[in-house]
Amino acid sequence: MTFPERALATRITLLMLGIGLIMAFAGHDIGFRLQGAVVVAATLATLVVLFLIRTQPEPSPQELTYYYDAPIKAGIYLSLIWAVLGMFVGVWVALLLAYPELTFDYAWSSLGRLRPVHTSGVIFGFGGNALIATSFHVVQRTSRTRLPDQLSPWFVLLGFNLFCLVAATGYLLGITQSKEYAEPEWYADIWLVIVWVTYLVLYLRTLARRQEPHIYVANWYYLAFILVVAVLHIINNLAVPVSLLGSKSYSLFAGVQDAMTQWWYGHNAVAFFLTAGFLGMLYYYLPKRAERPIYSYRMSIISFWGITFMYMWAGSHHLHYTALPQWVQTLGVTFSVMLIVPSWGSAGNALLTLNGAWHKVRDDATLRFMMVAAVFYGISTFEGSFMAIRPVNSLSHYTDWTIGHVHAGVLGWVSFIVFGTFYSLVPWIWHRQRMYSLFLIEVHFWLAISGTIIYLIAMWNAGITQGIMWRTYNESGTLTYSFLESFVAMHPYYVARAFGGFLFLIGAVLAFYNIVMTVRHMPIEREVNKDIPVGLMPVQSGEATA
Amino acid sequence: MSVSERDKYTGHMTTGHEWNGIKELNTPVPLVLLVFLSAAFLFALGYWILMPAWPLGDTYTKGTLGFDQRQHLAKQIEKNDSEQSRWIDPLVQLDFDAIQGNSQLMAIVDESGPALFEDNCAMCHGSDGDGGRYFPKLNDTSWLWGSDPNVILQTLAVGINSTHPDTRIAIMPGFGAAGVLSAEVIENLVAYVQSISSSHNTSIEQANMAGKEAYSMYCAGCHANDGTGNSVVGAPNLTDDYWVYGGDTTALTATLTHGRKGHMPAWDKRLSLSERRILTLYVLSLNQSVVTGDKP
Structure with missing residues (x-):
């Protein structure tokens, strides 16, 4: 960072420290005060780093004409830390359902508090950091330009992680809006809006500086992800805080409108966070790794x-057979069914791109990760459209089939594309010949695929068994099974699910280890990076050439 | 600048653009994709015509089938109700002796009882009616309020120490906490009560004569002189081997010192009369199965 940027960074951090101190000392409830303490700790750590780097020289003009990779490297590490943490908690909550005594009688370790730590930890912590890091990489390379400044990428990356940290610690304290994937309370939400709008502006500024006449398709997807998530987040989190010094707020919506807003958000979070962003990743790293044209x-x-048009209508399929008017459900069904075509279009486009490179898929576990990701993207989008049909939904809704479906997406699709991407990206930006251990990548691949398949088979069985038990009637027309019996019947599946998740977690730990060892022990080789250099336009200018 | 070239492997032309080494082919959209897209759209179109679909200000297109999920649900409930009335009506109208003598009705009790019990009662009384600390065992032969089906039905309806206006009330006073009995007397009482219970092998010793005196003065009013309890006020039998709150010295001392006030919710608003009657007979049958199970 340049000296003026460091000065501004210090001022922003001090401002945040001040807000944290007010929260910690003037807060009306203990939860809010502890959240303030988290902010204070995070900002103090940032100030220490800013102090330590104060004497480092400014980037040379030569450096300023190369791509800015430092925040990408940090983003990869943060993503991996959240992956291990979030997946560990995931295995824990999976075990809790089979062995409920594993809360050890603490309030913070109850299922209701740990579960959002898992979901937010993996979706936002692992997935979000991976998206931010790779979007910085992809937008620079495909636009042949450096990020417009050094401060905004760090603000976006660290600000986003502060949001994740406040969210996760808040859940453990029992602070939640009780909205799926939107649990953080109003103060964390406002902070995320500031961070996210900065992200959007940063992305647009970079695109505006591009040295290529056209915007590459990966950037469309990243931009859709950033823009739509901003819209979703702001609208679904409209709420009135009880006090500006308290953690509790009340949603602006009520009843079925609240439910519909939530699932419009929830489904589009899947669409634009877990799909569009990662399609951007797929569209860059898959052809790059396979060395094949799209x-x-x-x-x-x-x-x-x-995808961008039809997903917007599909959220109501989460509310079939509820108080939601039927015409809204109809729109949800029909758009969900139509959605299968563009989804398979993307998956097919990715797999057909591999034509001419299938021998690489066989030999290179990294590329195989990406290939499997495209396959699971196809599987889970088909499953999603199928489950959105009302009669199917009447069996699958409220069962573990839904959990299985989500994990087909996040394990099979999202995680596979991220790991394939990281194994490609790490040697590129750290200028290493290859990853530290190709054998460990192979081991990770087989652990991940076995874990995913065990998980999915367990949850499909569990969900369909539950759905059928809940709708089995005696000849007299009364229920054959109690809810308790259906729960007892889940035990073997829950144990299997935890085992599958455990295999997946081990794989993530191996990835972390492998990446750290690559950075620490593989020799630096400058010529490894074959990136086409930044365009010749002066860095300070914000204008794009046509 | 942009120069298209032919991809050697697929034979398709590229678009002529390149981003850090990535090129794109200008392959036409496969026909199969367009066919699927059209098919999916036609499915949607048909669905919109048949079903309620598009909003029109303050109303919406109703669809040519005239289907409405609320009406559909109401019809299903009505159909189920009319089918069930063949056994619900006699179950509600006949007295318990007549129901117990009717094998068809008892088959329905056997069929429907377990799920009803597990969904509503098992969280306190256990899925087999085994009870637990603070929650009475239901699959034995001792009944706090008696084993008459009508009495059990009444307990189910109004609960015990519940918010129902006609609730059953059963309170064991806290003799020690209220200053009525000293710790020494309580100690004697505990020893005496244990001596009359079949769960303990202690005999009535000389020292317990003091306990016996205190018993007849403070306890016999509810638990009866011989300790067999009184089902009219829900006072437990102390001579058997079953304890709701525990029969060891610590638990009994706590009971005598601080008292006990169990709680059972009223179910008359949550379960229909036929469901409560099924549960009554089912709970009684738990008891029977234990009796027959003990004597194979």
């Missing part, structure tokens, strides 16, 4: 607009 530019266009 199969069809035209399919990219159809799929992109199909």
Whole structure:
């Protein structure tokens, strides 16, 4: 960072420290005070780092004409830390369902508090950091330009992680809005809006500086992810705090409107956070790794607009057979069914891109991660459209099938594309010949795929068994099974699910180890990076050339 | 600048653009994708015509099938109710002796009782009616309020120490906490009560004569002179081997010192009369199975 940027960074951090201190000392409830303490601790740590780097020289003009990779490297590490943490908690909550005594009688370790730590930890912590880091990488490379400044990427990355940290610690304290994937309370939400708008502006500024005439398809997806998540987050979190010094707030919506807003948000979080962003990742790293051209530019266009347009209507399929008016449910069903076509268009485009490179898929576990990701993307989008049909939903809704479906997406698709990407990206930006251990990548691949399949088979069985037990009637027309019996019947599946998740966690730990060892022990080789250099335009200018 | 080239492997032309080494082919959209897209849209179109679909200001298109999920649900409930009335009506109208003598009705009790019990009662009384500390065992032969089905039905309806206006009330006073009995007297009482219970092998010793005196003065009013309890006020039998709150010295001392006030919710608003009657007979059958199970 330049000296003026460091000065501004210090001022922003001090401002945040002040807010943290007010929260910690003037807060009306203990939860809010402890959240303030988290902010204070995080900002103090940032101030220490800023103090330590105060004497480092400013980046040379030569450095300023190269891509800015430091925040990408930090983002990869943060993503991996959250992955291990979030997946560990995931295995814990999975075990809790089979062995409830594993709360050890603490309030913070109850299922209701740990579960959002798992979901937010992996979706936002692991997935979000991976998206931010790779978006910085992809937008620079495909625009042949450096990020416009050094401060905003750090503000976005660290600000986002502060949000994740406040969210996760808040859950443990029992602070929640009780909205799926939108649990953090109003103060964390406002902070995320500031961070996210900075992210959007940063991304647009970088695109505006691009040295390529066209915007590459990966950037469409990243931009859709950033823009739509901002809209979703702001609208679903509209709420009135009870006090500006307290953690509790009340949603602006009530009843079925609240439910519909929540699931419009919830489903589009899946669409634009867990799908669009990671499709951006797929569209860069898969062709790059396979060294093949994208199969069809035209399919990219159809799929992109199909996905962005149709997903927006699909959220109501989470509320079939509820107080939600039936016409809204109908729109949810029909758009969900139509959505299968652009989704398979994307998956097919990715797999057809591998034509001519299948021998690499066989030999290279990294590329195989990406190939499997595309396959699971196809599987889980088909499953999603299928489950959105009302009669299917009447069996699957409220059962573990839904959990299985989500994990087909996040394990099979999202995690696989992230790990494939990281194994490609780490040697590129750290200028290493290859990853530290190709054998460990292979081991990770097989652990991850076995874990995913065990998990999915367990949850499909569990969900369908539950659905059928809940709707089995005696000849007299009364229920055959109590809820308790259906729960007891889940035990073997819950144990299997925890085992599958455990295998997946081990794989993530191996990835972390492998990446750290690559950075620490593999020799630096400058010529490894074959990136086309930044365009010749002066860095300070914000104008794009056509 | 942009120069298209032919991809050697697929034979398709590239678009001529390149981003850090990535190129794109200008492959036409496969026909199969367009066919699927059209098919999916036609499915949606048909669905919109048949079903309630698009909003029109303060109303919406009703669909040509005239389907409405609320009406559909109401019809299903009505159909189920009319089918069930063949056994619900006699179950509600007949007295318990007549129901117990009717094998068809008892088959329905056997069929429907377990799920009802597990969904509503098992969280306190256990899925087999085994009870637990603070929650009475239901699959034995001792009944706090008696084993008459009508009495059990009444308990189910109004609860015990509940918010129902006609609730059953059963309170064991806290003799020690209220200053009525000293710790020494309580100690004697505990020893005496244990001596009359079949759960303890202690005999009535000389020292317990003091306990016996205190018993007849403070306890016999509810628990009867011989300790067999009084089902009219829900006072437990102390001579058997079953204890709701524990029969060891610590637990009994706590009971005598601080008293006990159990709680059972009223179910008349949450379960229908037929469901409460099924549960009554089911709970009694738990008891029977234990009796027959003990004497194979």
